Amino acid sequence: MRNENKTQVIVVGGGPAGIACAITIARAGKEVVLIERGKFSGSKNVFGGAIYAKPTREIFPDFEEKAPLERRNIEHKYALLGQDDGTIISYKNKCGESYTVIRGKFDRWMADEAQKEGVILVEETVVRDLILENGTVVGVRTEVEEYYADIVVLADGVNSLLARKIGLRGSLKPEDVALSVKEVIKLPEEVINERFHVESNEGCVYEIFGSSMAGMLGLGFLYTNKNSISIGLGVTLSELIEKSLRPYDLLDKLKQHPQIAPLIKGGELLEYSAHLIPEGGYKKIPMLYNAGVMVCGDAAMFVNNMHWEGTNLAMISGKLAGETAVIALGKNDFSAESLSRYQTELENSFIIKDLRTYQDLMSGVSSRVSEFLGYYPEKINSFFEMFTSVDCIPKREKYHKFIKSLFTDRKISELFKDGWTVLKLLWSILIK
Protein backbone atom coordinates (compact mmCIF):
# COMPACT_ATOMS: atom_id res chain seq x y z
CA MET A 1 0.00 0.00 0.00
CA ARG A 2 2.76 2.40 1.02
CA ASN A 3 4.72 1.90 -2.24
CA GLU A 4 1.62 2.33 -4.39
CA ASN A 5 0.85 5.64 -2.72
CA LYS A 6 4.41 6.91 -2.57
CA THR A 7 5.85 9.79 -4.54
CA GLN A 8 9.01 11.88 -4.21
CA VAL A 9 7.48 15.16 -2.98
CA ILE A 10 4.01 16.15 -1.78
CA VAL A 11 3.22 19.87 -1.68
CA VAL A 12 0.18 20.85 0.40
CA GLY A 13 -1.63 23.99 -0.84
CA GLY A 14 -2.08 25.20 -4.40
CA GLY A 15 -1.48 28.93 -3.83
CA PRO A 16 1.52 30.88 -5.20
CA ALA A 17 3.96 29.23 -2.74
CA GLY A 18 2.84 25.66 -3.39
CA ILE A 19 2.63 26.05 -7.16
CA ALA A 20 6.08 27.70 -7.39
CA CYS A 21 7.53 24.89 -5.28
CA ALA A 22 5.85 22.09 -7.24
CA ILE A 23 6.78 23.48 -10.67
CA THR A 24 10.43 23.89 -9.61
CA ILE A 25 10.53 20.22 -8.61
CA ALA A 26 8.76 19.04 -11.77
CA ARG A 27 11.12 21.05 -13.99
CA ALA A 28 14.02 19.14 -12.41
CA GLY A 29 12.38 15.89 -13.57
CA LYS A 30 11.24 14.75 -10.12
CA GLU A 31 7.82 13.39 -9.13
CA VAL A 32 5.62 15.86 -7.29
CA VAL A 33 2.00 15.83 -6.18
CA LEU A 34 0.29 19.13 -5.35
CA ILE A 35 -2.76 18.81 -3.11
CA GLU A 36 -5.30 21.65 -3.01
CA ARG A 37 -8.44 21.65 -0.89
CA GLY A 38 -10.38 24.07 -3.13
CA LYS A 39 -12.44 23.10 -6.16
CA PHE A 40 -9.54 24.55 -8.12
CA SER A 41 -6.44 26.57 -7.24
CA GLY A 42 -7.43 30.09 -6.31
CA SER A 43 -11.09 29.24 -5.67
CA LYS A 44 -10.66 30.05 -1.97
CA ASN A 45 -7.84 32.56 -2.20
CA VAL A 46 -8.27 36.19 -1.19
CA PHE A 47 -5.91 39.12 -1.71
CA GLY A 48 -5.88 42.83 -2.56
CA GLY A 49 -4.25 42.85 -4.95
CA ALA A 50 -1.31 43.01 -7.14
CA ILE A 51 1.31 40.49 -8.16
CA TYR A 52 4.81 41.70 -8.83
CA ALA A 53 6.36 41.22 -12.26
CA LYS A 54 10.01 40.51 -11.42
CA PRO A 55 9.49 37.69 -8.88
CA THR A 56 6.67 36.23 -10.98
CA ARG A 57 9.00 36.13 -14.03
CA GLU A 58 11.40 33.99 -11.96
CA ILE A 59 8.77 31.25 -11.98
CA PHE A 60 6.88 32.06 -15.19
CA PRO A 61 9.26 33.98 -17.50
CA ASP A 62 6.55 34.70 -20.12
CA PHE A 63 3.57 35.22 -17.81
CA GLU A 64 2.94 38.71 -19.19
CA GLU A 65 1.99 37.20 -22.56
CA LYS A 66 -0.02 34.25 -21.22
CA ALA A 67 -1.50 34.83 -17.77
CA PRO A 68 -4.96 36.29 -17.08
CA LEU A 69 -3.88 39.76 -15.93
CA GLU A 70 -6.23 42.63 -15.22
CA ARG A 71 -4.27 45.91 -15.39
CA ARG A 72 -0.65 47.01 -15.20
CA ASN A 73 -0.38 49.42 -12.26
CA ILE A 74 1.08 52.67 -13.47
CA GLU A 75 0.02 54.88 -10.58
CA HIS A 76 0.35 54.51 -6.79
CA LYS A 77 -1.62 56.89 -4.62
CA TYR A 78 -1.08 57.32 -0.89
CA ALA A 79 -4.24 58.73 0.67
CA LEU A 80 -4.12 60.26 4.15
CA LEU A 81 -7.77 60.50 5.10
CA GLY A 82 -9.20 62.88 7.65
CA GLN A 83 -12.83 62.69 8.79
CA ASP A 84 -14.14 64.19 5.55
CA ASP A 85 -11.05 65.49 3.79
CA GLY A 86 -7.84 63.91 2.58
CA THR A 87 -4.35 64.52 1.19
CA ILE A 88 -3.29 62.31 -1.69
CA ILE A 89 0.28 61.84 -2.82
CA SER A 90 0.69 60.22 -6.20
CA TYR A 91 3.55 58.49 -8.01
CA LYS A 92 3.08 57.65 -11.69
CA ASN A 93 5.30 55.52 -13.90
CA LYS A 94 4.11 54.21 -17.26
CA CYS A 95 6.35 51.13 -16.88
CA GLY A 96 4.66 49.86 -13.68
CA GLU A 97 6.06 46.58 -12.40
CA SER A 98 2.94 45.08 -10.87
CA TYR A 99 -0.38 43.78 -12.19
CA THR A 100 -3.79 43.41 -10.64
CA VAL A 101 -5.14 39.88 -10.96
CA ILE A 102 -8.22 37.95 -9.85
CA ARG A 103 -6.82 35.06 -7.81
CA GLY A 104 -9.57 32.66 -8.93
CA LYS A 105 -8.30 33.07 -12.49
CA PHE A 106 -4.57 33.67 -11.88
CA ASP A 107 -3.90 30.81 -9.43
CA ARG A 108 -5.85 28.47 -11.69
CA TRP A 109 -3.69 29.53 -14.65
CA MET A 110 -0.51 28.93 -12.60
CA ALA A 111 -1.77 25.48 -11.58
CA ASP A 112 -2.58 24.63 -15.22
CA GLU A 113 0.95 25.66 -16.23
CA ALA A 114 2.34 23.48 -13.42
CA GLN A 115 0.34 20.50 -14.69
CA LYS A 116 1.70 21.06 -18.21
CA GLU A 117 5.19 20.80 -16.74
CA GLY A 118 4.47 17.49 -15.01
CA VAL A 119 3.02 18.38 -11.59
CA ILE A 120 0.26 15.99 -10.53
CA LEU A 121 -2.52 18.21 -9.22
CA VAL A 122 -5.08 16.76 -6.82
CA GLU A 123 -7.94 19.17 -6.16
CA GLU A 124 -10.87 19.14 -3.73
CA THR A 125 -8.74 17.20 -1.25
CA VAL A 126 -7.99 18.40 2.28
CA VAL A 127 -4.83 17.21 3.99
CA ARG A 128 -5.95 16.55 7.56
CA ASP A 129 -2.71 15.36 9.10
CA LEU A 130 0.93 14.50 8.55
CA ILE A 131 2.33 11.00 8.94
CA LEU A 132 5.48 10.79 11.06
CA GLU A 133 7.90 7.93 11.55
CA ASN A 134 10.61 8.32 14.18
CA GLY A 135 10.16 12.12 14.12
CA THR A 136 10.47 12.33 10.31
CA VAL A 137 7.53 13.46 8.16
CA VAL A 138 6.92 10.68 5.65
CA GLY A 139 3.50 11.49 4.24
CA VAL A 140 0.07 13.06 4.56
CA ARG A 141 -3.34 11.84 5.58
CA THR A 142 -6.40 13.10 3.71
CA GLU A 143 -10.02 12.37 4.59
CA VAL A 144 -9.90 9.06 2.73
CA GLU A 145 -6.32 8.04 2.05
CA GLU A 146 -2.71 8.11 3.18
CA TYR A 147 -0.05 9.28 0.73
CA TYR A 148 3.68 8.88 1.33
CA ALA A 149 6.62 10.96 0.10
CA ASP A 150 10.30 11.53 0.74
CA ILE A 151 9.57 15.20 1.42
CA VAL A 152 6.39 17.10 2.30
CA VAL A 153 6.25 20.87 1.71
CA LEU A 154 3.65 22.83 3.65
CA ALA A 155 2.29 25.77 1.64
CA ASP A 156 -1.14 25.71 3.23
CA GLY A 157 -1.48 29.40 4.00
CA VAL A 158 -1.70 31.62 7.05
CA ASN A 159 -3.51 29.19 9.35
CA SER A 160 -1.21 26.23 8.56
CA LEU A 161 -2.82 23.77 10.95
CA LEU A 162 -0.32 21.19 9.71
CA ALA A 163 2.78 23.17 10.76
CA ARG A 164 1.10 23.65 14.13
CA LYS A 165 0.27 19.96 14.48
CA ILE A 166 3.93 18.96 14.19
CA GLY A 167 5.14 21.74 16.45
CA LEU A 168 6.93 23.88 13.85
CA ARG A 169 4.63 26.75 14.72
CA GLY A 170 2.58 27.91 17.69
CA SER A 171 -1.05 29.05 17.45
CA LEU A 172 -1.73 32.36 15.76
CA LYS A 173 -2.02 35.20 18.27
CA PRO A 174 -4.49 38.04 17.55
CA GLU A 175 -1.62 40.58 17.60
CA ASP A 176 0.26 38.65 14.90
CA VAL A 177 -2.44 38.77 12.24
CA ALA A 178 -4.58 41.39 10.56
CA LEU A 179 -8.17 40.62 9.72
CA SER A 180 -8.81 41.88 6.24
CA VAL A 181 -12.12 42.42 4.50
CA LYS A 182 -12.54 43.10 0.84
CA GLU A 183 -15.27 43.83 -1.69
CA VAL A 184 -15.13 43.52 -5.45
CA ILE A 185 -17.32 46.16 -7.07
CA LYS A 186 -18.29 45.90 -10.72
CA LEU A 187 -17.96 48.98 -12.90
CA PRO A 188 -17.74 49.35 -16.68
CA GLU A 189 -14.18 49.43 -18.03
CA GLU A 190 -14.59 52.89 -19.55
CA VAL A 191 -15.90 54.30 -16.26
CA ILE A 192 -12.79 53.00 -14.48
CA ASN A 193 -10.55 54.46 -17.20
CA GLU A 194 -12.23 57.84 -16.86
CA ARG A 195 -12.31 57.96 -13.05
CA PHE A 196 -8.70 56.91 -12.61
CA HIS A 197 -7.33 58.67 -15.72
CA VAL A 198 -5.89 55.50 -17.19
CA GLU A 199 -5.99 53.59 -20.48
CA SER A 200 -7.79 50.23 -20.68
CA ASN A 201 -4.79 48.10 -19.73
CA GLU A 202 -3.46 50.51 -17.07
CA GLY A 203 -4.31 50.55 -13.40
CA CYS A 204 -4.11 52.60 -10.26
CA VAL A 205 -3.46 51.51 -6.66
CA TYR A 206 -4.55 53.37 -3.53
CA GLU A 207 -2.92 52.77 -0.15
CA ILE A 208 -5.14 54.35 2.45
CA PHE A 209 -4.20 55.63 5.91
CA GLY A 210 -6.09 57.56 8.55
CA SER A 211 -9.62 58.04 9.80
CA SER A 212 -11.28 54.98 8.28
CA MET A 213 -9.16 52.69 10.45
CA ALA A 214 -10.63 54.36 13.59
CA GLY A 215 -7.19 54.98 15.09
CA MET A 216 -6.20 51.32 14.88
CA LEU A 217 -3.13 49.74 13.33
CA GLY A 218 -4.39 49.13 9.83
CA LEU A 219 -4.39 50.18 6.20
CA GLY A 220 -6.93 50.34 3.44
CA PHE A 221 -6.44 49.51 -0.21
CA LEU A 222 -8.10 49.99 -3.56
CA TYR A 223 -7.07 48.31 -6.82
CA THR A 224 -8.47 48.68 -10.32
CA ASN A 225 -9.25 45.49 -12.22
CA LYS A 226 -10.38 45.44 -15.85
CA ASN A 227 -14.04 46.02 -15.05
CA SER A 228 -14.18 45.98 -11.28
CA ILE A 229 -12.62 47.64 -8.26
CA SER A 230 -11.20 45.74 -5.29
CA ILE A 231 -11.52 47.74 -2.10
CA GLY A 232 -10.76 46.66 1.43
CA LEU A 233 -8.82 47.13 4.61
CA GLY A 234 -6.91 45.13 7.15
CA VAL A 235 -6.66 45.84 10.87
CA THR A 236 -4.77 43.99 13.58
CA LEU A 237 -7.11 41.37 15.02
CA SER A 238 -6.16 42.14 18.63
CA GLU A 239 -7.28 45.77 18.26
CA LEU A 240 -10.58 44.80 16.63
CA ILE A 241 -11.26 42.47 19.56
CA GLU A 242 -10.20 45.07 22.12
CA LYS A 243 -12.39 47.79 20.61
CA SER A 244 -15.26 45.41 19.71
CA LEU A 245 -15.32 46.80 16.19
CA ARG A 246 -16.46 44.91 13.12
CA PRO A 247 -14.19 45.28 10.08
CA TYR A 248 -17.09 45.47 7.63
CA ASP A 249 -18.40 48.53 9.50
CA LEU A 250 -15.01 50.14 8.95
CA LEU A 251 -15.11 49.18 5.27
CA ASP A 252 -18.58 50.72 4.91
CA LYS A 253 -17.23 53.91 6.45
CA LEU A 254 -14.24 53.87 4.08
CA LYS A 255 -16.54 53.42 1.08
CA GLN A 256 -18.56 56.45 2.17
CA HIS A 257 -15.55 58.73 2.61
CA PRO A 258 -15.79 61.73 0.25
CA GLN A 259 -12.39 60.87 -1.28
CA ILE A 260 -13.38 57.27 -2.00
CA ALA A 261 -17.15 57.27 -2.62
CA PRO A 262 -16.93 58.93 -6.09
CA LEU A 263 -14.47 56.27 -7.23
CA ILE A 264 -16.91 53.39 -6.64
CA LYS A 265 -20.18 55.26 -7.20
CA GLY A 266 -22.83 53.29 -9.11
CA GLY A 267 -20.87 50.03 -8.82
CA GLU A 268 -22.48 46.66 -8.17
CA LEU A 269 -21.18 44.46 -5.35
CA LEU A 270 -19.87 41.24 -6.90
CA GLU A 271 -18.07 39.57 -4.04
CA TYR A 272 -17.32 39.96 -0.37
CA SER A 273 -14.53 38.13 1.42
CA ALA A 274 -12.46 38.12 4.59
CA HIS A 275 -9.03 36.65 5.25
CA LEU A 276 -6.18 36.79 7.74
CA ILE A 277 -2.81 38.33 6.86
CA PRO A 278 0.30 37.28 8.82
CA GLU A 279 1.73 40.41 10.40
CA GLY A 280 4.14 39.02 12.95
CA GLY A 281 7.13 39.57 10.66
CA TYR A 282 10.69 38.46 11.35
CA LYS A 283 10.21 37.78 15.06
CA LYS A 284 7.34 35.37 14.38
CA ILE A 285 8.93 33.28 11.63
CA PRO A 286 8.37 29.65 12.71
CA MET A 287 10.75 26.71 12.37
CA LEU A 288 11.07 26.47 8.59
CA TYR A 289 12.14 22.85 8.20
CA ASN A 290 12.61 19.57 10.00
CA ALA A 291 13.29 16.00 8.93
CA GLY A 292 11.22 15.40 5.78
CA VAL A 293 9.37 18.73 5.84
CA MET A 294 9.65 22.41 4.83
CA VAL A 295 7.25 25.35 5.28
CA CYS A 296 6.82 28.24 2.82
CA GLY A 297 4.67 31.27 1.96
CA ASP A 298 2.07 32.55 4.42
CA ALA A 299 2.40 29.32 6.41
CA ALA A 300 5.92 30.55 7.27
CA MET A 301 4.55 34.08 8.03
CA PHE A 302 6.34 35.49 4.98
CA VAL A 303 4.48 38.77 4.43
CA ASN A 304 6.03 42.22 4.20
CA ASN A 305 3.08 44.31 5.33
CA MET A 306 4.88 47.63 4.91
CA HIS A 307 4.93 47.08 1.14
CA TRP A 308 1.79 44.93 0.69
CA GLU A 309 4.04 42.07 -0.46
CA GLY A 310 3.03 38.47 0.03
CA THR A 311 2.66 36.64 -3.26
CA ASN A 312 6.27 37.41 -4.20
CA LEU A 313 7.61 36.09 -0.89
CA ALA A 314 5.36 33.06 -1.33
CA MET A 315 6.60 32.32 -4.86
CA ILE A 316 10.29 32.78 -4.09
CA SER A 317 10.17 30.82 -0.81
CA GLY A 318 8.32 28.06 -2.72
CA LYS A 319 11.03 28.07 -5.37
CA LEU A 320 13.79 27.85 -2.74
CA ALA A 321 12.01 24.98 -0.99
CA GLY A 322 11.63 23.26 -4.38
CA GLU A 323 15.33 23.65 -5.18
CA THR A 324 16.27 22.28 -1.76
CA ALA A 325 13.95 19.30 -2.30
CA VAL A 326 15.61 18.55 -5.65
CA ILE A 327 19.10 18.60 -4.08
CA ALA A 328 17.94 16.42 -1.18
CA LEU A 329 16.42 13.91 -3.61
CA GLY A 330 19.71 13.83 -5.52
CA LYS A 331 21.54 12.94 -2.27
CA ASN A 332 18.72 10.70 -1.02
CA ASP A 333 19.03 12.58 2.26
CA PHE A 334 15.84 14.01 3.75
CA SER A 335 17.20 14.73 7.21
CA ALA A 336 16.76 18.10 8.94
CA GLU A 337 20.42 18.81 8.24
CA SER A 338 19.98 18.25 4.52
CA LEU A 339 16.85 20.45 4.39
CA SER A 340 18.54 23.22 6.42
CA ARG A 341 19.83 24.49 3.06
CA TYR A 342 16.34 26.00 2.63
CA GLN A 343 16.82 28.23 5.69
CA THR A 344 20.30 29.28 4.50
CA GLU A 345 18.95 30.23 1.07
CA LEU A 346 16.10 32.19 2.64
CA GLU A 347 18.54 34.09 4.83
CA ASN A 348 20.59 35.03 1.79
CA SER A 349 17.49 36.19 -0.08
CA PHE A 350 15.47 39.41 0.11
CA ILE A 351 12.79 37.51 2.05
CA ILE A 352 14.50 37.22 5.43
CA LYS A 353 16.60 40.34 4.83
CA ASP A 354 13.48 42.47 4.27
CA LEU A 355 11.58 40.94 7.18
CA ARG A 356 14.61 41.61 9.39
CA THR A 357 14.75 45.23 8.14
CA TYR A 358 11.19 45.82 9.35
CA GLN A 359 11.41 43.68 12.49
CA ASP A 360 10.72 46.60 14.86
CA LEU A 361 8.17 48.38 12.70
CA MET A 362 4.98 46.85 14.06
CA SER A 363 5.96 47.18 17.71
CA GLY A 364 7.23 50.76 17.10
CA VAL A 365 4.12 51.91 15.27
CA SER A 366 1.71 50.01 17.50
CA SER A 367 3.03 51.87 20.54
CA ARG A 368 1.95 55.19 18.93
CA VAL A 369 -0.73 54.12 16.50
CA SER A 370 -3.28 56.83 17.18
CA GLU A 371 -0.54 59.43 16.66
CA PHE A 372 1.01 58.08 13.45
CA LEU A 373 -2.18 56.88 11.81
CA GLY A 374 -4.61 59.37 13.38
CA TYR A 375 -3.23 62.64 14.71
CA TYR A 376 -0.53 63.32 12.07
CA PRO A 377 -2.64 62.52 8.99
CA GLU A 378 -5.28 64.87 10.48
CA LYS A 379 -2.61 67.53 10.98
CA ILE A 380 -1.37 67.20 7.39
CA ASN A 381 -4.94 67.63 6.19
CA SER A 382 -5.46 70.65 8.40
CA PHE A 383 -2.25 72.18 6.99
CA PHE A 384 -3.62 71.86 3.46
CA GLU A 385 -7.01 73.15 4.56
CA MET A 386 -5.26 76.25 5.91
CA PHE A 387 -2.96 76.55 2.87
CA THR A 388 -5.70 76.30 0.27
CA SER A 389 -8.37 78.39 1.98
CA VAL A 390 -8.74 81.87 0.66
CA ASP A 391 -10.17 84.30 3.19
CA CYS A 392 -9.43 87.73 4.50
CA ILE A 393 -6.94 86.59 7.17
CA PRO A 394 -3.30 87.52 6.50
CA LYS A 395 -1.22 84.46 5.56
CA ARG A 396 1.48 84.98 8.20
CA GLU A 397 -1.21 85.03 10.89
CA LYS A 398 -2.54 81.69 9.61
CA TYR A 399 0.95 80.12 9.50
CA HIS A 400 1.63 81.24 13.06
CA LYS A 401 -1.70 79.87 14.23
CA PHE A 402 -0.99 76.51 12.58
CA ILE A 403 2.53 76.28 14.05
CA LYS A 404 1.19 77.21 17.48
CA SER A 405 -1.44 74.50 17.22
CA LEU A 406 1.35 71.92 16.74
CA PHE A 407 2.55 72.67 20.26
CA THR A 408 -0.80 73.22 21.94
CA ASP A 409 -2.78 70.29 20.46
CA ARG A 410 -0.10 67.93 21.67
CA LYS A 411 2.19 68.15 24.67
CA ILE A 412 5.84 68.89 23.87
CA SER A 413 6.85 65.75 25.78
CA GLU A 414 4.57 63.70 23.47
CA LEU A 415 6.07 65.35 20.39
CA PHE A 416 9.52 64.34 21.64
CA LYS A 417 8.33 60.78 22.18
CA ASP A 418 6.91 60.68 18.62
CA GLY A 419 10.18 62.03 17.19
CA TRP A 420 12.20 59.57 19.25
CA THR A 421 10.05 56.66 17.99
CA VAL A 422 10.59 57.79 14.38
CA LEU A 423 14.36 58.03 14.92
CA LYS A 424 14.46 54.58 16.52
CA LEU A 425 12.46 53.13 13.62
CA LEU A 426 14.73 54.77 11.04
CA TRP A 427 17.78 53.45 12.88
CA SER A 428 16.30 49.97 12.97
CA ILE A 429 15.31 50.05 9.26
CA LEU A 430 18.48 51.63 7.87
CA ILE A 431 21.30 50.58 10.19
CA LYS A 432 20.57 47.88 12.83
Ligand SMILES: Cc1cc2nc3c(=O)[nH]c(=O)nc-3n(C[C@H](O)[C@H](O)[C@H](O)COP(=O)(O)OP(=O)(O)OC[C@H]3O[C@@H](n4cnc5c(N)ncnc54)[C@H](O)[C@@H]3O)c2cc1C
Ligand atom coordinates in the same frame (compact mmCIF):
# COMPACT_ATOMS: atom_id res chain seq x y z
C1 LIG B 1 -6.82 41.20 1.84
C2 LIG B 1 -5.45 40.78 1.40
C3 LIG B 1 -4.76 41.58 0.51
C4 LIG B 1 -3.51 41.18 0.05
N1 LIG B 1 -2.90 41.92 -0.92
C5 LIG B 1 -1.75 41.49 -1.46
C6 LIG B 1 -1.20 42.14 -2.60
O1 LIG B 1 -1.75 43.11 -3.13
N2 LIG B 1 -0.04 41.67 -3.11
C7 LIG B 1 0.58 40.57 -2.58
O2 LIG B 1 1.64 40.18 -3.10
N3 LIG B 1 0.07 39.92 -1.51
C8 LIG B 1 -1.08 40.33 -0.96
N4 LIG B 1 -1.64 39.64 0.09
C9 LIG B 1 -0.91 38.49 0.65
C10 LIG B 1 -1.00 37.28 -0.27
O3 LIG B 1 -2.34 37.03 -0.63
C11 LIG B 1 -0.42 36.05 0.40
O4 LIG B 1 0.82 36.38 0.96
C12 LIG B 1 -0.24 34.89 -0.58
O5 LIG B 1 -1.47 34.50 -1.12
C13 LIG B 1 0.41 33.70 0.12
O6 LIG B 1 0.48 32.62 -0.75
P1 LIG B 1 0.50 31.13 -0.17
O7 LIG B 1 0.59 30.24 -1.35
O8 LIG B 1 1.51 31.03 0.88
O9 LIG B 1 -0.90 30.96 0.57
P2 LIG B 1 -2.37 31.00 0.00
O10 LIG B 1 -2.47 31.89 -1.17
O11 LIG B 1 -3.25 31.26 1.16
O12 LIG B 1 -2.61 29.52 -0.53
C14 LIG B 1 -2.72 28.43 0.35
C15 LIG B 1 -3.46 27.34 -0.36
O13 LIG B 1 -3.48 26.16 0.44
C16 LIG B 1 -4.75 25.56 0.37
N5 LIG B 1 -4.89 24.77 1.61
C17 LIG B 1 -4.91 25.24 2.88
N6 LIG B 1 -4.98 24.21 3.76
C18 LIG B 1 -5.00 23.07 3.01
C19 LIG B 1 -5.05 21.71 3.35
N7 LIG B 1 -5.10 21.30 4.62
N8 LIG B 1 -5.08 20.80 2.34
C20 LIG B 1 -5.02 21.19 1.05
N9 LIG B 1 -4.96 22.50 0.67
C21 LIG B 1 -4.92 23.43 1.64
C22 LIG B 1 -5.70 26.74 0.25
O14 LIG B 1 -6.94 26.38 -0.30
C23 LIG B 1 -4.91 27.68 -0.65
O15 LIG B 1 -5.18 27.46 -2.02
C24 LIG B 1 -2.90 40.00 0.56
C25 LIG B 1 -3.59 39.21 1.49
C26 LIG B 1 -4.86 39.57 1.89
C27 LIG B 1 -5.61 38.68 2.84
